[in-house]
Amino acid sequence: MxxxxxxxxxxxxxxxxxxxxxxxxxxxxxxxxxxxxxxxxxxxxxxxxxxxxxxxxxxxxxxxxxxxxxxxxxxxxxxxxxxxxxxxxxxxxxxxxxxxxxxxxxxxxxxxxxxxxxxxxxxxxAPAVTRRLIDDIVRRNTRPPVRNKNMETLSGRERETLALLGRGLSNPEIASEMVVSEHTVKSHVSAVLTKLGLRDRIQAVIFAYESGIIQPGS
CATH class of the missing domain: 3.40.50.2300 (Response regulator)
Structure with missing residues (x-):
């Protein structure tokens, strides 16, 4: 193709x-x-x-x-x-x-x-590289957190997944943190991206920072 x-x-x-x-x-x-x-x-x-x-x-x-x-x-x-x-x-x-x-x-x-x-x-x-980059940028940024009304549609597990994505973790690492299978993680990641209208994991890292879910240096 x-x-x-x-x-x-x-x-x-x-x-x-x-x-x-x-x-x-x-x-x-x-x-x-x-x-x-x-x-x-x-x-x-x-x-x-x-x-x-x-x-x-x-x-x-x-x-x-x-x-x-x-x-x-x-x-x-x-x-x-x-x-x-x-x-x-x-x-x-x-x-x-x-x-x-x-x-x-x-x-x-x-x-x-x-x-x-x-x-x-x-x-x-790599999301981990992006996380280090955005961490540095956000430290110098005084803009208020970004709000997305669709955050309310995320389940508790999906919010947890978003936070772990924001830390730059891979699917296996997220699975280990949450004590679930990688298949379950993939489902959570897909749901997060779909509900928040994000194109990929990199966008999820950016959103996690800009929404205040992840704090610089955390």
Whole structure:
């Protein structure tokens, strides 16, 4: 089954180079290229690709703003590309709904691997890594906790699962903490994501912090 990709970067040479790498793979096809965020959003709306690779710094609409629209309107997985690796960029990208973050000097094999991993529903950042990142960001953030009325629909076990997700624990680790099977954990995780409207485990980590369920340094 072919993984369809939309690639957006305002530098034609970079865009063409990435497209060339991806198109050599038997299971990946670049469906469209875009030079700015607006074009990227339109391409995703029209083509509904599996993955969108978006540069952060683009004219008209930057990659993070484009990611917000794409993640809100479609099921396309987003990977953010940039020459910068500051924590704030990573956090903004993940908060926008992106499933991953790659530097533009990424190796050929890592680029291909990233597309496959994200398409499979995984994140390019381990939840534990994300937790450390967000912990640091939230320490510097004075905004009030985010409220989600759907929190009230979570069962006690689901709230516990969300808290453990926020700590960056894997399913086996959560199962050990809760003394249940991994199958049960998967059901709880799925319910949490569905009820709260979260795209993946990374979004659950972010929500756990922003809602105050997890406190920085806890």
């Amino acid at each position: 072919t993984i369809n990709v939309v690639l957006a970067d305002d530098q034609e040479l970079v865009r063409s180079g990435f497209a060339l790498i991806l198109n050599t793979q038997p299971d990946i096809s670049v469906s469209a290229e875009a030079g700015d965020g607006v074009q990227a959003v339109e391409a995703v709306r029209n083509l509904r690709p599996d993955v969108a690779l978006l540069d952060i710094h683009m004219p008209t609409m930057n990659g993070i703003e484009a990611a917000k629209v794409i993640c809100a309107e479609t099921s396309t997985k987003v990977v953010i590309l940039t020459t910068f690796d500051q924590d704030e960029y990573v956090y903004e990208a993940l908060h926008a709904g992106a499933s991953g973050f790659l530097l533009k000097d990424v190796r050929r094999d890592d680029l291909v691997h990233a597309v496959r991993v994200v398409n499979a529903g995984e994140s390019l950042l």
